[in-house]
Amino acid sequence: MTQEDIRFFRTWFEEYTKRFPSEDPEIEANLWYKKEHSIRVREYMLTLGHDLRLNENQMFLAEVIGLFHDVGRFEQYVRYHTFKDYQSEDHAKLGLSVLEREQVFLGRGSEQEKDLIFTAILNHNQRVVHKKVLGNTLKLCKLIRDADKLDILEQVISFYENPARTPHFAIERNHKDERYSSDIIQGILRGKQISYTSVKTPVDIKLIRLAWLLDLNYPAALDLAKRKQFLPRLFAFIPQTKDTLRVLQYIEKVIDNSQ
Structure with missing residues (x-):
């Protein structure tokens, strides 16, 4: 070429x-x-x-x-x-x-x-x-x-933080619905990448995107994700419960061990 x-x-x-x-x-x-x-x-x-x-x-x-x-x-x-x-x-x-x-x-x-x-x-x-x-x-x-x-993570999180900057952005906008699926929580904690077909609530989608941080292949990509603080920025839009905090801690542990 x-x-x-x-x-x-x-x-x-x-x-x-x-x-x-x-x-x-x-x-x-x-x-x-x-x-x-x-x-x-x-x-x-x-x-x-x-x-x-x-x-x-x-x-x-x-x-x-x-x-x-x-x-x-x-x-x-x-x-x-x-x-x-x-x-x-x-x-x-x-x-x-x-x-x-x-x-x-x-x-x-x-x-x-x-x-x-x-x-x-x-x-x-x-x-x-x-x-x-x-x-x-x-x-x-x-x-x-x-x-x-x-x-995708950068654009999604930026939209959550400031929706007016990208009007008409084709993404979920409901942050009030705090329900989530226990199957998705358990799947992430078992190290699985979850299909969008499993999504039932807006929080489910955010959890799946959070789990993308477990699926970055190269150290440079993970370094960029950490510098941009994707994990805490995205988690700020997820309801803090015992389940979701377990997910946060699990992802933090995996990321830290991968360095």
């Missing part, structure tokens, strides 16, 4: 995201948020990749994966008016169909590089990476999962 290929991918992405104008301010805002998210995730990929001392070609691949990982989100939101995969369709698979339909990789990069990029995109939103993914592909799969989580 060459620098010329990277310039082409950047230009294509910029032009593609302009295809979804809407008079609905909510749709317009969320598509813009998703575009900016993709750009920030690309930057996280480069930051984390530099820490891992990836070579030039690996950095090219990391940038493309970061930029394209959510390319399916634009059609998803316009079609279904939601970013919830379980209420619409898997946005990673939809993204791959967009890239194929648009022939984005025609004459760009090798077939092996395309397969690696597609595998990383396909695995970025799964609870776990497929067990058959190995080697350099696995490294980049883990990288996109970390970069994606870092930016």
